[in-house]
Amino acid sequence: MIKAGIIGIGSMGRGHLNNYIKFMRENKGIELVAICDVDEKKFENYKADFNLEGVADGNFDFSKFRCYTNVDEMLEKETELDMVSVIVPTYLHCEISCKCLEKGINVFCEKPMALNLEECERMITTAKKAGKRLMIGQCLRFWGEYNYLKECVETERFGKVIAAYFYRGGSTPLWSFGDWYHKKELGGGAIYDQHIHDVDMVNYLFGMPEKVCSTGINYYEGSNFDAVSTNYIYPDGKVVNSQNDWCQACGFGAFYRVNFEKATLVYDNTGLHVADASDRNGKIDLEYKGTSYKDVEVSKESAYETEILYFADCIRNNKPVDFNTPEDSMSTIKLVHAEIESCEKKGEPVKTV
Numbered sequence: 001m002i003k004a005g006i007i008g009i010g011s012m013g014r015g016h017l018n019n020y021i022k023f024m025r026e027n028k029g030i031e032l033v034a035i036c037d038v039d040e041k042k043f044e045n046y047k048a049d050f051n052l053e054g055v056a057d058g059n060f061d062f063s064k065f066r067c068y069t070n071v072d073e074m075l076e077k078e079t080e081l082d083m084v085s086v087i088v089p090t091y092l093h094c095e096i097s098c099k100c101l102e103k104g105i106n107v108f109c110e111k112p113m114a115l116n117l118e119e120c121e122r123m124i125t126t127a128k129k130a131g132k133r134l135m136i137g138q139c140l141r142f143w144g145e146y147n148y149l150k151e152c153v154e155t156e157r158f159g160k161v162i163a164a165y166f167y168r169g170g171s172t173p174l175w176s177f178g179d180w181y182h183k184k185e186l187g188g189g190a191i192y193d194q195h196i197h198d199v200d201m202v203n204y205l206f207g208m209p210e211k212v213c214s215t216g217i218n219y220y221e222g223s224n225f226d227a228v229s230t231n232y233i234y235p236d237g238k239v240v241n242s243q244n245d246w247c248q249a250c251g252f253g254a255f256y257r258v259n260f261e262k263a264t265l266v267y268d269n270t271g272l273h274v275a276d277a278s279d280r281n282g283k284i285d286l287e288y289k290g291t292s293y294k295d296v297e298v299s300k301e302s303a304y305e306t307e308i309l310y311f312a313d314c315i316r317n318n319k320p321v322d323f324n325t326p327e328d329s330m331s332t333i334k335l336v337h338a339e340i341e342s343c344e345k346k347g348e349p350v351k352t353v
Helices: 011-025 071-077 090-102 117-130 144-155 177-182 196-206 303-316 326-344
Strands: 002-007 030-036 066-068 083-086 106-110 134-137 161-171 211-217 227-233 239-248 252-260 263-268 271-276 293-295
Touching: 002 011, 002 071, 002 303, 011 030, 011 083, 011 303, 030 071, 066 071, 071 090, 083 090, 083 303, 090 106, 090 117, 106 303, 117 134, 117 326, 134 303, 134 326, 144 196, 144 252, 144 263, 144 271, 161 196, 196 227, 196 239, 196 326, 211 326, 227 326
Parallel strands: 002 030, 002 083, 030 066, 083 106, 106 134, 161 239
Antiparallel strands: 161 252, 211 227, 227 239, 252 263, 263 271, 271 293
16 A cells, blocks of 8 residues: 655645545555645635636545644654655745655656756756655646547657647636745746646657747736747747647636648547548548548546556556656756747747757
8 A cells, every 4th residue: 555645735736635535435555644735724625716627626524634734744754655746836846855755755746847957957866866756747648638649649640740739728826825826936937837738748749849939928927928829840840839828817728739641630628539631641632521520539537647546556566657757847847948038039949959
């Protein structure tokens, strides 16, 4: 039985709490024993304000767990922890992850990995020195619709990629403790917190581009870039763009469209769809009227659950984290840094390699 802890039970942390409770109910071999949060009010039941429906829902009986308001106290007393989920403000990811690793505890840390490459490197080095596992919560790598896209890119099922577009946007997050989301030095703005998902997916699907050209706007005083659009420049000339903002009037939405030589994949709030033109080689045929979008069936398992179960399986079977590695996550932070530099230069191309 893997013994687990959670550090940070804000909105996303309560989502993790939901998952651990489900794992225990379904006998997944993981027991949540300890929870830590600096705000003791978090150990009261209240409805979490969050933009992802179903993630942070639920009422909890905190008496079943040992609860702490100090990380050092928790790490001192909880000597049998095998893993912790670190779900704290971004600026604390490195410090708290390293404390846990140095105590001999495997760490699953929420995205983004950190606000700078030095902290990313420190986290990786600390994990290696301690002989423990570190993984970052880049959940799209565990999402069925994105796994299908990855398989199509790698196998060239529909030929090579011609163009790809990714969008992610939501209403302004107002639920963070001390409003850390909107402080550049604490959360990094939308370009770090929300855009990071699609940046990581571009990195995962196509590798590091040669250059990026980004434009962005700092909409909230004291924040970073709260809306951004980036073109990723690759040697083969394919057109890749991502856009993100958290300035929507309401709600949240995510979307991708990828054009292959012989098909187009579209993922939106209605599901995943493919227009397969393989039988006419993807070329325009004015007489051909048979191509239309059809639904694609993919796994509906929660990525938030499968990423934790994967990490726990690595611990249980003494395997390295060889998928969604921390090195991958660090390269994604490097890519975000290049985008920020390009935004600051009003869209000038910035080299990434």
